[in-house]
Amino acid sequence: MTEARSTPSLIALDWGTTAQRAWLLDDAGQIVDSRRPDQGLLSTTAGIDPHDDAARARAYESAFRATCGDWLDAHPDLPVIACGMVGSAQGWADAGYLTVPTKPAYGPGSLTPVAHRDGVVHLVPGLRVPSRDAAAGNVIRGEETQIVGALEALGDPVGQLTLVLPGTHSKWVHVDDGTVLSFATAMSGELFGLLTTDSILARTATEPVRDDEAFTRGLSAGGSGRGLLTELFGARPLVLDGLLDPASLADYVSGVLIADEVAHLMPDSGPVALCGSADLCRRYSRALAVHGFEPTVLVEDVTARGLWHIARSAGLQETP
């Protein structure tokens, strides 16, 4: 579908801590135009006193206009929706959280409006698992929109489903008939970055070369029962003993981490769906296969789809 034939009907943003993505969507939810500026929250608010609310609002408005100003000028009445950390206490406004179990349906009034010079931006609330009896709960912002988009892309599956969103902080979301029951977060991706950049393992490694066999060996070690803290360190003696190429250390560590994550967070039974980059989905599929799971894999970026879906259910656009 080209811009000439479609009618823009929504500006949608995924605005996180380090990145911003913006889409111009037509009246069928198709992407007419998209942008990915260097305008995460950190760069947007750099140098701004966090207690100066007016200065902070101006910074967000300015960053928003820098990305979407020409779209707004060309289509002044378009509704605008945004998800991600922009709706956090450090964001443009605090959009709060919905507490699970909940159906992420986002009816009218569920979004938080932020007025600016040219109109209103509607912020999507996050989801939270409350901490109980001092046991850690959990919060997400942005992934609730991925969940909505993924469920729609999967044809709104009935019954139980475990939806896995691998990434820096991987999410394991338990869904039943479209209701989010609970979710957990594993910081495997962040730990992978720390270990392969700053730890003694980084000193043992050389410039990484993809090595699927090393990943498989890491998967096996990660499920050995000696524990993550021991198996991660094991990459070093393997290299010193000449049994692991220093260029393959990163894939080995990836295998150890993902094996440990999957072993602890996989469901007892039931279908699993993966939604993420092709490379991560491939890795998690292999780790899940060790335990007999054959996950549905969704490598589509579902965030724009989720924002479109939420905007419609919240009544931001007239339903055709």
Next chain:
Amino acid sequence: MTEARSTPSLIALDWGTTAQRAWLLDDAGQIVDSRRPDQGLLSTTAGIDPHDDAARARAYESAFRATCGDWLDAHPDLPVIACGMVGSAQGWADAGYLTVPTKPAYGPGSLTPVAHRDGVVHLVPGLRVPSRDAAAGNVIRGEETQIVGALEALGDPVGQLTLVLPGTHSKWVHVDDGTVLSFATAMSGELFGLLTTDSILARTATEPVRDDEAFTRGLSAGGSGRGLLTELFGARPLVLDGLLDPASLADYVSGVLIADEVAHLMPDSGPVALCGSADLCRRYSRALAVHGFEPTVLVEDVTARGLWHIARSAGLQETP
């Protein structure tokens, strides 16, 4: 015992990657003098081409003389012994490894002599568990001397013993009648540093204040079965939910890590001994107590004692 009354009989060094410690020991193994210069391997060899063997040897000799030169001048015939990474392939000379199971007895000929201008330094070999069938083995350098010192301090215990040396890379050493059967390494201490310095948890924390109760809660979370990668991340929502003081986050994370390490590496049964700093021994004792162990705690620094013991068994000094 004062210097005036005792006779120096050994110069002993623990020379690692980032630190160097040196002791002048008398003929009863008592410490007459000690030094802790900023002369780890990294600073010793900074700017030296690693392939220029002669330049590297000069750098080690110079660093050695800077620490011990006056001792050598006053007592020209003293034997010198050194353990740690100084005996590695990147060290002064490669002292190799003894392969477990082995009794770390270090008889005559077991040390690697390195000649220098004023005499000879004797390097202690490390211990290794060979990697087998692509499963990670392990190596230690310096800790073999701690093991020797700890076993002597414990009165050379008979039968099975698990000796735990907590630290940056914690060692769990299985000993039977003085023979080291095997050992494992958990990188809990290094991970603690990375997480509390560079991760999203560091951004959630404030300047740490000791909080034993937070450590206990971390211990409990670390044994919950959701896995290390999830429970570590859990510190963040606990702070966001107001259930954990941001100043207590470090103690909570310490508890999660140590609980996971202990749960995976503790023996099925038998006595456990801890040898390390008072603070770490206290933490590991509490984690072990959860599983019914009452470890013997040795907070004495046993490295000098171990070096003295090895020097005697290797025949560096005449036995009185």
